[in-house]
Amino acid sequence: MAADRIFSNWDDTHSVLWGHAPIRLAHNMHKSPLFSMDHLAELIEHYPREHYSLMQTGVKEGKRIWRQGDIGNFSGRQVIDAISRGDLWLNLRMVSDIDSRYSDLLAQMFTEIGEKVPHFALPHQYNAGILISAPKAQVHYHADLPGQSLIQIAGRKRVHIYPSNPPFVTPKNLEDIQLFELELDMPYHEWYDRYATVLDLEPGQMLNWPLNAPHRVDNLGTVNISMTVGYENEEIRRTRIVNLANGLLRNRFGYTPKSRSLKGPAFWGKAVMQKALRNTSWVKRERKARNEIEFRLDHDHPEQVVNLSNDLSKAA
Ligand SMILES: [Fe+2]
Known part of the structure; x- marks a missing residue:
């Protein structure tokens, strides 16, 4: 891959819009063997516990679900199968630190962006996560503190991106995220959607948006594999x-x-x-009180999900 260019349709409008408005670009990273099913299954199986998040999302009885779990006794392939069946979402955080081949790929990507965007100061720090998410999975309305790009590898998703100013995101929202590392307590109203940029993503496309712009994601009926890149x-x-x-x-x-x-x-x-x-x-x-693990995948349980009680730790 090193000999090929990553971006295939970059034009002058992308260069001036980068960082100032949501943009969708064409890339070829989805063709890398780093994203084959076998490679991903192996990666999941050996992934350090402290660096992955398994989330359950959705809406139940009018309330948003957002809880964290453990892959338990599942193999990598079984984890991917479980994700394709249910409302689960796996984030292999810091994958660029754990396997240097991903950071090599991203270094090439940022070098190309730096060549094309004169006003973009190259990041001195970045980290990437691989997200594997269910056909109906959603990521609720939130904002991230680092700069963000979302690289689509497999499946389709719809991304709503909102303006990076009040009332969509306030200074207090950003302070709370920085302080508590909790992105999902931001107020959201449906009328915000009238002010959103809505972009669909397919394999071979990626998005970039202005710093701290809130966004939410709906998968469009297929298992999704994406890479998110946060940079500073x-x-x-x-x-x-x-x-x-x-x-x-x-x-x-x-x-x-x-x-x-x-x-x-x-x-x-x-x-x-x-x-x-x-x-x-x-x-x-x-x-700590705001980041507890609440369920575990388990073959020996009829629903293959075991709920863990955190009542004691929450009371502490
Ligand atoms: Fe995000």
């Missing part, structure tokens, strides 16, 4: 520092932050403060 350059890094510092001011000290400046004394004061406080026991305790 200097400007994005500073934005995250401000989110964390302002979140601490608001949540811990009851103070409403007035500045989101990325420069000057207000920024550097916050940079020092968030560094001192970000890993205190208060922040860690809040994160």
Whole structure:
């Protein structure tokens, strides 16, 4: 693959729109052997527990479901089969750290983007996750803190992308995500859809959108394999520092932050403060309570899903 170009239909409009508006591009990464079923099954089987998320999603009795599970005693292939049958969603997080062949592929992708987009500062840090999701799986309305690209490998999905400003996303929303690592507590109203850009994705297509733009995803009746890439350059890094510092001011000290400046004394004061406080026991305790594992896949159970009780840990 290294000899081939990744992007096949890039034009001047893509170069000026990158980072400023949602854009859909053609790529050839879906043809890589890194995304064959055999390779993915093997990857799942040996994936470190701390780096994958198995989620159950959907709506039950009018309430949104969003809970986290464990692959239990399933093989990689059985996990993919289970996903194709149910409302499950597997994210192999940090795959670019775990297998360097994915990071080589992404390095090539960012090099090509850097050649085509003069205003894009190349990321000093990125990480990719492979998402395998059920035919009806949904990702609810949320925003991400790093820059984001969504690369479609197999299956079809519809992505709604919303403006990256209030009321769709507020400074407080971004602070809470930074502080608690919880993306899914953002308020959403159906009328927001009138302001969304709606783009369908097929294998060989990818999306990029402005920083922090909220989005939601509906799979269109087929199992989906996608790769999400989160990336950070200097400007994005500073934005995250401000989110964390302002979140601490608001949540811990009851103070409403007035500045989101990325420069000057207000920024550097916050940079020092968030560094001192970000890993205190208060922040860690809040994160743990909001990220519990609630089910496990299991052959010995008739429904192949075992619900785990977290009542004790939640009360702690
Ligand atoms: Fe996202």
